[in-house]
Amino acid sequence: MTGAPPATTPIALEAVALTREFGGRRAVDGVDLAVHAGECLALFGPNGAGKTTLLRMLAGLLRPTSGRATVDGVALGADPAVRSRVGIISHQSMLYAALTARENVEFSARLYGVADARDAAAEALERMRVADRADAPVRSLSRGLQQRVSVARAIVHDPRVVLLDEPYTGLDEAGAAALTATLEQLKASGAALVLVTHNLSEGLALATHAAIMRRGRLVRHEHRASVEVATYAAEYREMVSR
Amino acid sequence: MSEESRVAGGGWRVAEARQDLPSGRSHPLPATRYPGIVSSALLIARKDLAIEFRTRSAFFSAVVFALLAVAIFFFAWDPTAVASLDLAPGVLWVIFTFSGLLGLHRSFGVEQADRAVDALLAAPVPREAIFLGKALANLVFVLAVQAIAVPAVALLYNVPVGRAAPALAGIVVLAAIGLVSVGTLFSAMAVNTRLAELLLPMLALPFFVPVVMAASQTTARLLAGRPIADAMPWLRILLAFDLVFGFACMLAFPHTLEE
Numbered sequence: 001m002t003g004a005p006p007a008t009t010p011i012a013l014e015a016v017a018l019t020r021e022f023g024g025r026r027a028v029d030g031v032d033l034a035v036h037a038g039e040c041l042a043l044f045g046p047n048g049a050g051k052t053t054l055l056r057m058l059a060g061l062l063r064p065t066s067g068r069a070t071v072d073g074v075a076l077g078a079d080p081a082v083r084s085r086v087g088i089i090s091h092q093s094m095l096y097a098a099l100t101a102r103e104n105v106e107f108s109a110r111l112y113g114v115a116d117a118r119d120a121a122a123e124a125l126e127r128m129r130v131a132d133r134a135d136a137p138v139r140s141l142s143r144g145l146q147q148r149v150s151v152a153r154a155i156v157h158d159p160r161v162v163l164l165d166e167p168y169t170g171l172d173e174a175g176a177a178a179l180t181a182t183l184e185q186l187k188a189s190g191a192a193l194v195l196v197t198h199n200l201s202e203g204l205a206l207a208t209h210a211a212i213m214r215r216g217r218l219v220r221h222e223h224r225a226s227v228e229v230a231t232y233a234a235e236y237r238e239m240v241s242r
Numbered sequence: 243m244s245e246e247s248r249v250a251g252g253g254w255r256v257a258e259a260r261q262d263l264p265s266g267r268s269h270p271l272p273a274t275r276y277p278g279i280v281s282s283a284l285l286i287a288r289k290d291l292a293i294e295f296r297t298r299s300a301f302f303s304a305v306v307f308a309l310l311a312v313a314i315f316f317f318a319w320d321p322t323a324v325a326s327l328d329l330a331p332g333v334l335w336v337i338f339t340f341s342g343l344l345g346l347h348r349s350f351g352v353e354q355a356d357r358a359v360d361a362l363l364a365a366p367v368p369r370e371a372i373f374l375g376k377a378l379a380n381l382v383f384v385l386a387v388q389a390i391a392v393p394a395v396a397l398l399y400n401v402p403v404g405r406a407a408p409a410l411a412g413i414v415v416l417a418a419i420g421l422v423s424v425g426t427l428f429s430a431m432a433v434n435t436r437l438a439e440l441l442l443p444m445l446a447l448p449f450f451v452p453v454v455m456a457a458s459q460t461t462a463r464l465l466a467g468r469p470i471a472d473a474m475p476w477l478r479i480l481l482a483f484d485l486v487f488g489f490a491c492m493l494a495f496p497h498t499l500e501e
Contacts, residue, residue, distance in 0.1 A: 059364050063500060080366035084276065094361035096289070096352065098296040107289050111365040113276035137296070153361065 009037040010072070012192035013058065013161045017067035020053050027053040029216035030067065035209070037160070040183070040193040042203030042224075045213035046240040051196045054213070055163050058194065059088045071161050084112050087159035091169035093150040097139035101125060101149040104138060105156050112157035124152035129178045143170035151179055155186065162186055164195045168202055180206065200233050212236060279374065282367045286375025291382060293352055300348040301386065304341040308391040311337045316398050326399040331461040334395045335454045338388060338417065339447070345383040346425035347442055349376050350433035369496035373426060377491075380422040388414050406464040413464070416477075417457040419484045424449040427491040430498045449487070456480040 013035040020028040028050040035041050045051050056062040058069050060076040060083050068075055074082045088094075095104045105124055109117035125131045128148040138146055147170050154162065162183070168176050183206055187193055197203040204210060204227060211221040219239065277285060294301055315333045319326075353359035362372060392414065396403045403410060425446050432441040457480060460473040470477075 059360075061360055061363055080368060081276065082366075083364055084366035086364065088360065088364050090357065090360065092357040092360075094358050095356055096293055096358055097355060098293045098352075099289070103289075103292070107285065108361065108365070110277065110285050111282065111362075111367055113366070 009039070009190065011035070012037045012039075012190075013069070013071055013194065014073075015054075015058065015067065015069045018054065018057055018064050018069055019066045020050075020057060020062060021065045026216050028057065028064075031213075031216075031218050033211070033218065033221065035161070035192040035194060037190040037192055038187055039208040040187050040195060040206050041209045041211060042207035043194060043196045043211050043213055044198070044200060044203060044236060049213040050216040051213050052165055053216075055088075055165050055194065055196055058161075059083075059086055059163050061088075084157060085160040087154040087157065087162045089151055089154045089162065089164045089167045091147075091166040093138070093146045095138045095146060095150055095153065098137060100135050100137055101130060101141065101145075101152070102134040104149060105152050108153045109156045114157050120156050121152070124156040125149070127155070127178075127182055128152045129174065144172045144175040147171050148175050148178060151182060155182065159191060161192045161194075164193065164197075166197055167195070168197070168199065200236060201229065204229055204232070212239060214239065276366050279368050279371045282371035283374035283378060286362075286367075286372060287378035287382070290349070290352065290376065290379035294348070294379070294383065300345050301383065304344040304383070304387045305390050307344060308337045308341045308387055309394055311340070312391065312394045312398055319399075326401060327462070327465050330395055330399040330401045331458040331465065333399070334392065334461060335417070335458045337391050337395070338384075338414075338457070339421070339450050339454055341387045341391065342380075342384045342418070342421050342425065343443055343446065345380055345387070346422070346429045346446070347432075347439060349380055349426060349429045351438075354433055363499060369499060370492050372499075373430075373492050373495035376430075377422045377426040380426055381418055384418045384422060385414065388418070401465055403465070406467075409464050409470055410461060413457055413460050413477075413480070416480045416484060417453050420453040420480065420487060421450060423484065423488045423491045427495055427498065430495060452479060452483050456483070 011034045013033075015031050015033045018028055018031045019026060031054055033041065043051050043054070053062065057064050058076070063077070070076065071082050071085050076082055096107075099107070102121055102125065105121035106117050109120045109124075114120045122131065122134070125134050128151050130145055130148040130152065133141060133145060138149060141149065147167070151167065164183075167179060171179060183193060183195075187206070187208075193206070195203055195206060204224065207224045209221065209223055210227055210232070211218050213219065312333065315329070319329060350359070353362060363369075392403075392410070395401065425442075428442055428445040428449075432438040432445060435441050456476040459476040460480070463473040463476075464470070
């Protein structure tokens with residue numbers, strides 16, 4: 001990592017030599033990274049670079065072939081309590097279409113043991129500016145509204161680590177603004193974010209750190225302060241076209 | 243390393259556990275109460291049933307299938323060749339098996355749409371709770387279909403259920419437990435494949451054979467007015483199947499979810 005001022009917050013998410021093979025092919029190859037509380041790592045890379053596989057391992061959805069991932073120093077894996085500190089948002093809504101927005105978020109809150117699930121769900125929906133459609137079935141919502149509900153679902157338990165895989169997909173301007181504001185709030189409250197995106201300007205706007213992944217490896221990883229957007233974009237394009 | 247402890251109500255608590263980080267810092271896991279395995283299973287079952295209640299797609303399909311099958315067997319039946327009491331148990335359990343498969347296929351289908359399964363797996367819920375929740379919802383589904391199918395068979399084939407009704411209800415429950423245990427496991431295995439609709443019956447039906455045999459033999463004896471003691475060997479098979487496959491499927495289930 002280059003140009004990074006010393007971090008003053010604890011490491012929230014750490015990967016050490018994280019590797020995942022599928023039938024002998026290494027989708028993720030020995031990735032090391034550490035995201036401190038209050039930081040946002042924007043992860044760029046072409047299709048097939050291994051970004052989603054890495055994110056799924058960090059969420060505990062995929063077991064690494066080797067290496068380890070920890071949240072607040074506790075290894076992801078058998079202990080379900082660690083998973084409660086992670087929220088995951090993807091371009092797929094991860095919602096049940098037949099249930100209402102409120103039911104979806106409340107179901108998630110209950111699974112995470114949130115004390116007052118109903119109020120927490122209402123608050124999360126309010127935060128994502130979708131409270132007025134809370135009692136509508138998800139299938140009747142537009143793609144953008146579904147994504148807002150999905151974000152509410154992911155943050156209802158106030159996670160310390162939020163993993164985002166192309167979260168802006170399908171969001172309109174208002175939805176994107178609400179998501180950005182929410183992510184900024186989460187970052188300010190000490191959550192660590194990992195944002196996977198193809199959109200450089202979108203990613204760099206939120207990021208405190210930027211990394212590029214290619215063929216399963218982290219080929220660049222630097223502090224946002226050392227990144228000049230136009231130069232970075234040109235170098236990125238050149239790198240992924242090779 | 244986290245330290246877990248049980249709390250009242252079946253939940254579990256992660257104590258103020260600390261783990262030294264490579265950086266030399268440590269961060270506590272807060273004392274938070276998570277739903278226990280039974281509470282999580284009930285949440286998941288309730289969610290699945292709410293979805294089915296809203297859509298009713300699988301339930302209507304299974305009921306229509308069951309009623310059509312009863313009618314088709316009836317029209318193909320030659321009462322002068324086979325007595326109704328000999329035919330009815332077989333018809334009942336064939337319908338039970340295939341209508342049950344319709345519900346089992348839906349069980350993980352609802353999770354695949356929009357990858358809701360990822361949110362479920364990312365939650366701090368033991369995988370066994372997911373199995374139990376799914377199996378419980380499937381059990382309710384199968385029993386609801388049977389609540390319509392059994393009277394339909396009894397009416398059409400003029401079977402005197404009468405005093406055998408409570409015992410027959412017990413057999414239906416026992417058989418349903420066996421069917422949903424195996425079916426829930428194979429439904430999870432098949433759902434990610436391209437030929438899920440074909441694969442589920444191919445995998446599950448051989449395992450249903452002992453259930454169907456034991457259930458139909460027990461039913462035949464009961465409907466013939468013989469004492470329940472005559473059916474005990476078959477009932478024991480049914481009970482043993484439920485216990486062995488119930489636990490085995492629950493233990494095997496977490497492995498089916500790994501990619």
